[in-house]
Amino acid sequence: MxxxxxxxxxxxxxxxxxxxxxxxxxxxxxxxxxxxxxxxxxxxxxxxxxxxxxxxxxxxxxxxxxxxxxxxxxxxxxxxxxxxxxxxxxxLINHPLDCPICDQGGECDLQDQAVAYGTDRSRYEENKRAVKDKNLGPLVKTVMTRCIHCTRCIRFSTEVAGVPELGATARGESMEVGTYVEKALTSELSGNLIDICPVGALTSKPYAFVARPWELKKTDSVDVLDAVGANIRVDARGPEVLRILPRLNEDVNEEWLADKSRFSVDGLKRRRLDSCWVKRDGKLRKASWQEAFEAIAAKLAGLSGDRVGAVAGNLADAESMVALKDLMAALGSANLDCRQDGAALDASCRDFYNFNTSIAGIEEADALLIVGSNPRREAPLINARIRKRVLAGPFPVAGIGPEADLTYGVDWLGNAPAVLASLLDGTHPFAATLKAANKPMIIVGQGALARPDGAAVLAACWKLAAQTGMLGAEWHGFNVLHTAASRVGALDLGFVPGSKGKGLDAMLGGGVDLLWLLGADEFDTARIGAGTFVVYQGHHGDRGAARADVILPGAAYTEKNGTYVNTEGRVQRGQLAVYPPGEAREDWKILRAFSGFIDKPLPYDNLTAIRARLEQANPVFARTNVLPRFGCSDTAGPAGEPTALSGAPFRPFIENYYQTDPISRASPTMAECTETYMPTLRQAAE
Known part of the structure; x- marks a missing residue:
């Protein structure tokens, strides 16, 4: 010191x-x-x-x-x-005096410092220079005449995002910041350029001229469009969410936010479900809550519990999932599932489905193996943390799966599960690298688990972790990278088939007579049996609603107080920023009301009571916003035979980063990103 x-x-x-x-x-x-x-x-x-x-x-x-x-x-x-x-x-020699029309006004570093150190006149009489604006794509708007050449954007794109597409050309007064050739930024973290720009040179293109910061009500919350659980601030005016910004959390997202989480905000007000619908004569027609509940109750009458099932979607909060699970138990059903993608996740032990190293713990690791995952598409903030560790010093990274540009060097070992077998028997050179490391880690993606041999892949990865010293009392190097915000919380609650219960595949194709979809849109609804009565409870008119016989309008994550568990097992809570539109209600309240309608009332009537029920279901829900580091608690391993690996190659789990959920699919901004970037990405992949 x-x-x-x-x-x-x-x-x-x-x-x-x-x-x-x-x-x-x-x-x-x-x-x-x-x-x-x-x-x-x-x-x-x-x-x-x-x-x-x-x-x-x-x-x-x-x-x-x-x-x-x-x-x-x-x-x-x-x-x-x-x-x-x-x-x-x-x-200020060349900076334009356009604060009244600048979107940075009210939260501009240059404004603040000019108040403290500026004067009311300048000794320079030359004409101000003008700089042509650059087209950086559909997300970041440029007014480059305002640029003061701080180069923060250049350093961020190169060092943090790992996409060195911004730079400076010329020198002196002729210097300009921009892309060297006219092109859109291809980083999933490009929105952070807006936050770090100290002037109004880089602002949000979708948010341009929408509102001033002092008009907005600011609410702290949690992002749910991936499984990282980034801390966010929801800015709203009246009944409408206008923008989403990151909050500081060193252990999760530092101060960054992925583009989909930031810019899909306009999807919150489009394609919304704001009233009940009931199918009559083959057509969905508007209905009251009474009529919707009566239609469901009429179908339930005479049904045995094993003919009723429920599926939890990727954006569901823990309160609604525990209420739905309790409702199914009251109906005598053990047919539950939260794994819409069919991932072979073992819910018997938390170690088998958590990112056990923790996101911040990545910086302590000294070797990494990625299996069936593309962190850049599935969790850009975790990918940025891995890149940060790569830049900090020697950190060998190897991957098994389709080759991709992850913004750091990766030794791609192959695209077949057979590589796992050679690592297990020690014949592959990278097995020695893992064994020689003090704190090695493995990341298993959903692309490796959502396949017929997913259970074998999970078991093989766990066995490899045990053989290479990842499972110790002080260090836990086994990690599952989820893509669904609700997945870990659902597994913590046991939202999986109970004794003699049916999973998703068994419930489809006529396996149940009534299927309750809690915002479940990420599977092929054509697989649902023609005679199955579908209740869809959600906030957007997406795939599930298109197949529904009854639609119950729920609340989006910005419209309710909800508990979410991120991929590392951290319990966090989002707050209500605006009220749901029309007749939509918080999901757990809908389930509580329906349970009373059929004379099977759930034993909680307020948020405090249902959160007490969460803690009763699993004590981890009592520990919010903290994540104690644990060593490995179970060395027996998950169910599955490590040698039962198929020869089928791994496939990318997320084809289109910008449209992975009902909110982003309803977003015009994300549609424009898809149109801008996906042809380029497909061409690069080919």
């Missing part, structure tokens, strides 16, 4: 820190534009100038100057104030 005195305050900071970090440790706010804690130091903007005693009598850029023991720093001396005002005058 190094002792530094900042404005008379003595602080200790780690050796190698810069002066700006020492000032922050002393509680002194240093203005900056180019410096960002998660990016390399550029030293471009010179706004962070400070004065240092016993150094040449000039201001120093604190972001690029390392601390020394005994250093004395002044952050508000006359020299510093004069220097910062001069820098601000330089920055």
């Amino acid at each position: 190094v002792k530094v005195t900042v404005d008379g305050i003595e602080v200790e900071v780690p050796a190698g820190s810069n002066v700006l970090q020492a000032c922050e440790a002393a509680g002194k706010e240093i203005p900056r534009f180019c410096y960002h804690e998660r990016l390399s130091v550029a030293g471009n903007c010179r706004m962070c100038l400070v004065e240092i005693e016993k150094a040449p009598p000039k201001p120093f850029a604190s972001c690029a100057y390392p601390v020394n023991d005994g250093m004395v720093v002044h952050t508000d001396s006359p020299m510093v104030r004069k220097a910062r005002r001069g820098v601000m005058e330089f920055l």
